[in-house]
Amino acid sequence: MSDKISKNKIDLISIGIYLLLVVLGWMNIYSSAYDGSSFEFGSRYGKQMIMIAMTFVILLILLFVDVNIIFSASYFVYGFVLLALIAVLFLGDKTGGSRSWFEIGSFKLQPAEFAKLATALALSRFLGKENSNFTFDIKSFVSVLGIVFFPAFLILLQGDLGSAMVFSSFIFVLYRQGLSFYWFPIILIGILVFVSFFFINISLIFISLIIIGLISYRYITGNLKDTIFGAALLVIMILIGLAIIIFFRANIKVNIIITVSVFIVSLIVVVKSFKEMILKSLIVPVLLLFYIGSLYSTGYIFENILKSHHRARINVLFGLEKDLTDIGYNVHQSKIAIGSGGLSGKGYFKGTQTKYDFVPEQDTDFIFCTVGEEWGFVGTAFVITIFTVLLLRILFLAERQRSVYSRVFGYSLAGVLFFHYSVNIAMTIGLFPVIGIPLPFFSYGGSSLFAFSVLLFVFLKLDTQHNTLYI
Template sequence: MKNQSIKKNLDWSCVIIYGALVILGWLNIYSSSLSSPDNTYQKQLIFIILTIPLIFIILAIDGKMYEKYASIIFMISLLSLAGLFVAGKTIAGQRCWYAIGSFTLQPSEFAKAATSLAIAKYLSDSQINLKEINRQIQVLAIVFLPVLLILPQPDPGSALIYSIFFIVLYREGLPAWYVWTGFITIVLFVLTLVIEPQYVILGALATLILIYFKSRLGDRNIIVSSLLFVAMSGFVLSVNYVFNNVFKQHHRDRFNILLGKTVDLKGVGYNTNQSEIAIGSGGWFGKGFLEGTQTKGGFVPEQHTDYIFTTVGEEWGFLGSLTVIALFVGLFLRVIYLAERQKTKFSRVYGYCVAGILFIHFFVNLAMVIGIFPTIGVPLPFFSYGGSGLWGFTILLFIFLKMDANKVNEW
């Protein structure tokens, strides 16, 4: 009866979209790595086959267990990230993997689901009020603990993903100024790299003055406005120092190329340039499966991983790319719809975390391959090569589908 209930209540729309994305992803990995001597597409097929028993295990576990043991799962995840500094394997300058023979496992891919469960568990307490400072500190600690372990690996791409949790927390009552602070920080940082700091400071001053006089008389506070101006000015004046002395050279190169300050089509900018050529050459209908010249020629480095979408653009064209994008958007919207209909805070918050993580991966990856975001190593969910990524996203999604199938909202 329990298995029949799962089959009946499982959201098959999400399952079908998931299956379609995994299959389409493998076809593109097959195309982009067909001439590769390391049998990449065969390895990915094995990873895909192994997701089947993984899904059955996730669905077989009582949905209540995910909430009950969320804190323990989170602690195990943190330990696995910390263990990399002792027993991790370094690949391409990053100490992000555990090596078991020829097989590698990246714990940061699983930490996203663990952190989502921990956040949902913390917020499910009816006494939690994110307007209180101590509650804000506690929930932000949950977000930043894995980030502090991921950044030194160094893996800025995985760390960036955690920024999406601020949107989820805002949805659950976190003051809006957290989100605005993050947004303004990014804008000031980029502007300072493009134009002289003094002009950025003058622009910030003019904006604050405008906001001050546009505000209602009772909301005006000259002290707060002055402190904001001092903080913004201090940040702007520190940007160039941080950029030149804290950022690594390859990070500086990527930003400089993105902002048009330097042109290096044969060096750091090679990947992005070849990616844009491949996608642009696909036209409306693409060159056809296995017919992409950029793909067959191996002109796009790491095309089967972070740049897998270039294969879609070249071989399937604009319409094929639009189809893939539509599948992803359909999945995001469906997960959000399912999250909205939950009646328990735990399952609702977790559902929003799932949608948020999948979305930011999708958005950053596409922005990266079309040249409007620096290359930082963010995979495309269900598409990019890698067992850890595929299993991490599968676990993330199917835990939520299990909650919904078991009618967690009716407990």
């Protein structure tokens, strides 16, 4: 409920950038399909135009909806979308190995696109109810994780890894709302460990982790003597293990010896920490064991859970496989298209790579190629710049919200938008595996355009009453 109503003007800068992105997006869709014939509404650019018009109509309506209705409908929308996500698993249309579409007449609806909006609403509502730090309360913490990961899990069940990964972008919200910054290096090391799994001998990763762990332990506890003692103990145990392998010709893997050694030393540290009541020193052994555990499970997940096309894409990204005709083809062609644009591009309608269909999905996930080919570096730099300006503008707007609800929603919007735009561009230029997520406002597709537009405009609507406090 709001305790005070004060009306502000809607943020025109955001709307301006939004309109610019939508128009540019449509122009590029038109160009990638343009073949010199006259305008047709049945074509993809025609359909997209109708979609844009319909979205605008709904956005107009949205601007007249009372903010309180949005606020109170948050959980309802979330629940409704969860139901849709479950329903699509059973009733959905199966395309390309994943079951993620509802087909209603000639329109296709992708509930996953709306799940981001719904999760943003529910998370805002949950975190907005109190002004305290959710990380202090284990129950709140688990609930927050649940709100974010449950829809992600359902989407994963559809087989849509890309859309599920989008939910990791809510980390920005959690960070803003109290999650310690230390989580970032922890997550970063986690990612590094995961990535290096594909390149480096696993024993080498273990040893690097042990060294990082020892240094952190020294840094956290300030106790050099214990650190050296722990290091010596580890070295001795590993050497003993190696001696056993060599002299008894025992069939034990080196990794197992390292793991066991780390486990024993960690156990000593844990016992010591509890004895001396220095709980912060617990973090090193716990994390170390966690990483080593996840390394083992990564291997398991990679071999047993990921689908073969995911595995192939990861392998291509890391350069472990060079297949330019099959999986690597997309990225290779996409880089050719963008790279061939040069500084100022080949000119509107003049792209050969995108127009002659060399780039697959050139109007959806790879729409950025058309930008790169026809508008060159000038065009790509411009698009990235206006996306960044929009993101920073949203952050600025979020920070001026009086209500936590609105701020959390703003951060959700910024996070999701950032994730989509950065991962999409990163995959077209070969910095990230192809996970098949659209470029917001640009890519062909009604669900995506509609969901992002509503996400943005709900926030802009909330911002018109940024002095209002919702509890």
